[in-house]
Amino acid sequence: MDGILNFLQQLINGLHIGSIYALIALGYTMVYGIVKLINFAHGDIMMMGAYFAFIGLTMIGMPLWLAIIFSMILCAIAGVIIEKIAYKPLRSAPRIWALISAIGVSFFLENLFLLIFKPDPKPFPPMNIKPIRIAGLQISGITIITLLLSFAIMIGLDIFIKSTRTGKAMRAASEDQGAASLMGISVNKTISITFAIGSALGALGGILFAVAYPQIDPYMGVMPGLKAFVAAVLGGIGIIPGAMLGGFLLGIAESLTKGYLSTRWADAVVFGILIVVLLVKPSGILGKNTSEKV
Amino acid sequence: MSLLEINNLSVNFGGIKPVKNFDLTVNDNELVGLIGPNGAGKTTVFNLLTGVYIPTEGSIEIDGENIVGKKPYKIVEHGITRTFQNIRLFKSMTVIDNVKTACHHHMKYSAMDGILRSKKYKDIEIAVEKEAYRLLEIFDMEDLANETSNNLPYGMQRKLEIARALAGKPKLLLLDEPAAGMNPNETLELMETIKMINEKLNVAILLIEHDMSLVMGICQRIVVIDYGKVIARGTPKEIQSNKKVIGAYLGAGA
């Protein structure tokens, strides 16, 4: 009985961190779907999200819900600005230039926040929510809120993509930018909106991460960002349900590794999953193989 | 034994068969045309021939040897080179470097030879330089040898791609819509060039073209493909009056 309880506990932990990875992975996958670029700086947007919320909470005295909205809006704007300055001019340039630019942005953000906030980690204000006990399992309130919020957002995003005009425009532009623009879709606007939404989701992921692990520093986005990227690839890069699936799978894998092996191995397992996926089926679980026209 | 023998070639892309039970033969020094409406599968045949796609059925034999499953660069060693529908030059390299690069597989010196500038290196590089210039002369492009290939006008870029394909010393040259985007004068010039390559350089040619004046003007034989299958074969005269061919191009009921 104990063994099963332990296992379930690990599963729940896995779902918790998994939903955070899923939120961040959504940002990666949406951007990749539409501009075929891995936004290296996305993990740092997650970091910015945590810092903006931190500012809202501690310096302005906002309640949590307001800090979240405040941070998400700021990060959405930041995402749009980054796209316009560092990625848009490179849309028709060789891939490697855009990748280098993205690395530049990532470094810039990290070092900017390093300069402003200094490297020492800042404590994120604790959320005092009582845990729930169900049949011997302890589920923290934070876990529940994280899961509920993540699911709500994902369902909302799904509806948005499927039913609204903007959502359809995003799907069209992901398939074929040329055709989309011929159909009257403003590709630039659609790309900006994609970056805005992706960054906002990343910000939310960062805030939920900071709530769960209440210490923020300028490099906090690097590992979770990398892991969320692995999640996006695992589920199928460019495919929105793939990001969600990958996020949860990865979170559970990491949690089980931490629970049954050791924390040190957890990072290696995540990276190992990346290597296996890229070598066996780079298009991911839900992905299809597309090839270049010769 | 024919130079190229394709038997019952098919390829399946997740349910779609762009090429079905395709047969084709090309003999030494022949000039054969492959025509058909858009989307008929012509470039797919080329891609299958050059190893870009692997067929699900059938065989491709060069001088009797089956090359199915071989990688594209290996197929060059068997004597097939090609040009592309959308020009694929090495844009930032010079004209002559584009040609020299295509001589790669018959320049047999090692990296060490290159670094130590051995006699083997020098001899081979000098020979290849001569060879490359000779090829450019055939196309009247020797003055442009050191131009960046991306700066050439469109018609010249197409000619360069052909020169590059010839540098590989092929027995069979595949030309994919070589006249695309050319005006009537350029097309006439191209026809002369292709005929000359075929007759003087003893290279068999299989060409895809939409420009009927070119196809009917220089091809000895024509194969017509539609929806992935061969629908007619014959001399230009026979093809011109073939009802099936006319129907394929103009639609049923024409």
Place this chain on the structure above:
Amino acid sequence: MIKKFKKSSEATQAAIVFVATFIILFAGIQLGLISSYQTGIIISVLINISLAVSLSLVTGYLGELALGHAGFMAIGAYTAGLITLNINLSPMIAFPFALLIGGLITGLMGIIIGIPALRLRGDYLGIITLGFGEIIRIILNNLTITGGPKGLSGIPKYTNFIWAYWVTTIIVIVIFLLMNSRHGRAINAIRENEIAAESVGIPVAYYKTFAFAVSAFFAGISGGLYAHYLTQLYPKKFDFLYSIEILVIVVLGGMKSLKGTIIAAIILGFASEYLRRYAEYRMIIYSMLLIAIILLKTKGITLKSIKEMILKTLKKNKETSTIEGSE
């Protein structure tokens, strides 16, 4: 005399420049005009030149983003260091031997990692090489033979100006000779158009791995130089940050230009040394540089084009002043 210089072949020109620079610097050091502190900076710059030039093989000429270069450097550094720490031969034999073995082992790792990794495209290759770089660092951090986090120390200080200068010069020359042979043309062709390259008979997978392995080989040798200069190795130093610093040099140098890379390494090397008090801002400036250079490239503005513009303007001024002078 300048006219004579301009007329002679490129190889002679290069030889003259290399030898002359060496003589000038060496004399300066021997005569005490160049302090030992400054000599240290020169040696660091030389090591960075060979690191950057080796990276440019993959990222500049082949055109593939490789983000684990520091990892390769580390393998070479530790291998060479362990060799000299454990064999008892005169430095004239032990040092080049250690450097060479360090390079070969690193080159071998380049092949092992390259064969699977190079099947991937751009973005993914970057991430995987980043990952491998990190894995190498983590392994070095956890092995007892490499001293773990405490690292390796007491490595004999064999790297002096002469060694650093000539090893670097040889690396530059070898890469130049390689890129101006059919192998170099093959690598360039793959960058330009992979499908076309394969269609003209170039075994693409082979050459990608080849470029990667050669790049790793030279990174390993550079690491060996580094190890015998600093005499202490910590795994922490060979992280992603270092890989990026070298990438910045390659990008600033114009990606596929040996001359440019060398100049960039010199500029950045001296800049970060003499602007030390701004060290806090260094990474921010590097990151902005990275983005700025790439953006300027899209507008066709590169170091090369700036140089050509300057030369053009100088030529014009010369002509106008000649006309004015003759009136």
